[in-house]
Amino acid sequence: MTYTASDIEKLEGLEPVRKRPAMYIGGTDATGYHHLLWEIVDNSVDEAINEHATRIEVELDKDLKGATVSDNGRGIPVDKHPQHKVSALELILTSLHTGGKFEGKGYKVSGGLHGVGSSVVNALSELMEATVWRDGKTFTQSYERGAPKSKLKKGAKTSKRGTQIHFRPDAEIFGKKEKFDPKRVRERLEAKSYLHKGLKIVFKDEKGNREEFHHPGGIVELVQRRITESGKPAVHPEAFTLESDQDAADDIRLEVALQWTESPDERIETFANGIPTHNGGTHDSGFKASLTKALRTYIGANKIKTKVKLAAEDIREGLVAIISVYLADPQFQGQTKTRLNNREVAGQVEGKVRVALEQWLLENKSSADSIVARAVLAARAREASRAASKTVKRKSAVSTRLNLPGKLSDCQSTDPDSSELFLVEGDSAGGSAKQGRDRKTQAILPLRGKVLNSERASKTQVLANKELQNVVQALGCGIGKSFDISKLRYGKVFLLMDADSDGHHIATLMLTFFYRMMPALIREGHVYIAQPPLYRINAGKDTHWALDEAERDEILEGLPKNVKAEVSRFKGLGEMPPEELKATTLDPQRRRALKVIIDDPLETDQVLSDLMGKDAAPRYNLIMAEAPSVDAEDIDV
Secondary structure, three states: OOOOHHHOOOOOOOHHHHHOOHHHHOOOOHHHHHHHHHHHHHHHHHHHHOOOOOEEEEEEOOOOOOEEEEEOOOOOOOOEOOOOOOEHHHHHHHOOOOOOOOOOOOOOOOOOOOOOHHHHHHHOEEEEEEEEEEOOEEEEEEEEOOEEOOOOEEEEEOOOOEEEEEEEEOHHHHOOOOOOOHHHHHHHHHHHHHHOOOOEEEEEOOOOOEEEEOOOOOHHHHHHHHHHHHOOOEOOOOOEEEEEOOOOOOOOEEEEEEEEEOOOOOEEEEEEOOEEOOOOEHHHHHHHHHHHHHHHHHHHHOOOOOOOOOOHHHHHOOEEEEEEEEOOOOOEOOOOOOOEOOHHHHHHHHHHHHHHHHHHHHHOHHHHHHHHHHHHHHHHHHHHHHHHHHOOOOOHHHOOOOOOOOOOEOOOOOOHHHOEEEEEEOHHHHHHHHHHOOOOOEEEEEEOOOOOOOOOOOHHHHHHOHHHHHHHHHHOOOOHHHOOHHHOOOOEEEEEOOOOHHHHHHHHHHHHHHHHHOHHHHHOOOEEEEOOOOEEEEEOOEEEEEOOHHHHHHHHHHOOOOOOEEEEEOOOHHHOOHHHHHHHHHOOOOOOEEEOOOOOHHHHHHHHHHHHOOOOHHHHHHHHHHHHHOOHHHOOO
């Protein structure tokens, strides 16, 4: 096989977006479909954040295949760009990394920072129509799959100002089944209205129903709504609130509202420049640190004797909180912006919240004492649970208390024959698994990233690896020569990873570890591979689950011709609702799992050595041998 310069391909313009849409919007499922709408809405919100707009309207097409977003902001510039010789509107909508948000020239703060949002939506839409009201005139231009269909047209005079974008996501990219979910859009838009007190958002669904969202109380109103949804009363009458302006160019603007409740759970929602950061980030960690320090300072200043050590989790139990930060140069994790990575923000949030909360606690002693009492009860319950667990014997050979890893959410059962351990890929998926599990018999241990390759590492390196240490501690049966199957704490050990290439790799790494360091665990039938579905198929009132593309197609072919099916692809376990993860993967009555069996030890040993060993030659030979039978559509990228 030759490899020359002629084999090198350079993608031009918006071609990279259409070639690899998942890089820009996370996937081509329902989440990616809706992400296009969020990108356009967030551009309008950026106008509101910077005090240029007060109103946003979102209207869904009657067939739910498209949407229109308009605002009364400044309007995208339409004059000709001095360097590129096309209008700024066309440049923004047809070029990656183009916009007014890089150097703070057009915006003080914004949710967009890469300059790719609008152009990505254009590239992945079969049609986009832009209308700009600016300088007393109306300007229009239409596009097809990212390319202009017409030149910029100057139309009628107008007193309006702002921008309107209508787009229809491309069925070639998303399939014919995907469409907008009015409920999902409504919830997102209403959340935006809580974050921006002066902003009015109008939503018109496919049936013409019209709603206006306007919450002048801001995030305080959102906290009260969350408390009502929890069904549990608040511990103290008034919420703590903080609104902090930017003190310097590199500082942040911060809004916080929080209140403790009788709920056993904590609910903290974080936002950065109006974008929901579902995976938290530095603002989240700074906020949590401030809570612990402020409450401990209050306890110390008032010489309160708690008689129990308060952990951070005790202090946050029952908390409902909203944290919203605005900063000039947000560093998000990826284009989907689910996590904020600015390191300096942690200290800024901690400092602002800690000082304000300490002062509030001192000035509201009755509320503060109620909060402390709430935390003390949580700590006592935790200590009581720990004390009770020390008296429990899983079986005679496992009577001593083990040093269990902190990330392990253990089960209540002490009988190994009825206890199961799920090793789950990532904290996000671990959270869903914890909510969906049977607490009596199922334990969850999240794994962070790809674990060490035991085939290439020495035993010393394996024993020093933190993730593998956690697995060994949780299982309780030792490792290597000290392995004792009679001390195994769980009769079944499941590898629960995403149904993609990374998930398969992590599962293979764990199987390699078990086979090399705990072979009896596999030989005696304790190891299983969980099989979460890759697709959900809604057909009328029935829901089907498919492990892969082949099973998806088989299900679709077997449906009656008059049944309309909607297919959703899960990007990962973390986005699967807990109840669906339970129904498909955790519930023993409904789940599908593969028991790991060694038919031929010699062959197994050779395969592991070839696939996971240091010598790359066997892997190359296998790839070359199997490549002709691999369909490019089956490769995860």
